[in-house]
Amino acid sequence: MIVIYQCFGGAHSSVLAAAIHTHMLPVDRIPAGEEIINLPFYDKTPDRKIGVPLFFGTDEFQNKIFIQGLGKAKKIVPNVLESFLQLEGISTEKVYLKNTLQYVTLSVRLGGFLSRGLGMVFPGRLITVYGLKKSYPRFVEMVKRVKKEIAIA
């Protein structure tokens, strides 16, 4: 199965979720800031890559995990995928989309804007890490639910 974690820029919350899913980050503790900052793609995905599904890794069941920034097209892209799969004759059950934006706090949005939007990388990145660490347990629970759902599918 293909799992795609989606957020606005494909740089913060989707990366965190994908990292938890692929065991790059722990599920039994809150990681240190450096562990988050050193993740591939974290706060690094350039604007020109928004929309592109980026391969992140595989999980223990060989599911392929992707991240994707949706920008302002979060309602449109799922329709693109569904209709594309229909045209190709591929079952939609082979893909699982999870939008991680609902788990994002104001500090993550602010930090993301400072770093990605204004180029103020140092303060922006720190603020995103602060925000994600605060909501980290929710991300862990969300990934557990995703794993349970795709195991049933």
Place this chain on the structure above:
Amino acid sequence: MRIVIHGRSTGFLTAFALLLYKNNTDNHDYSKIDDEVLSLLPRLSKPQGTLISMGKDSEGNELCLLGRGKEKKVVIQSLLGFSRIFSSQTKMVFFDLAPYENSLLFLGDFFLKKNLDLGKKIAKIGIRNVHNRLKDDLIIFYRNINR
């Protein structure tokens, strides 16, 4: 090959462009093409982002229409990315209707969705402003992809 004709929405302009491409015609008889365009519109009433298959051209290429909203780059990149992920064997080429969109066409679509005849009249004026340029560009596009 899959040809994707895309604009902000799937309305009068996308239907007109599709027919112009398929017919590849020098038809300036707007009354005839209007009826064909209007008969297509109900099929195009889909949520934004939906790839709508509209048959094939004379070379056997699949024709699709796509209403992609304002986020053109994100939507196209998503589509190409999904194509890569699923190793699609079908090459996709895109024809962008953004250069031909104008406020009369948007207004025409708005009234057409409300089933008002006024929409047809406004859209026709909007099409007249871009018809020649669109026809010429579609001919060039057709020749380039079928070389």
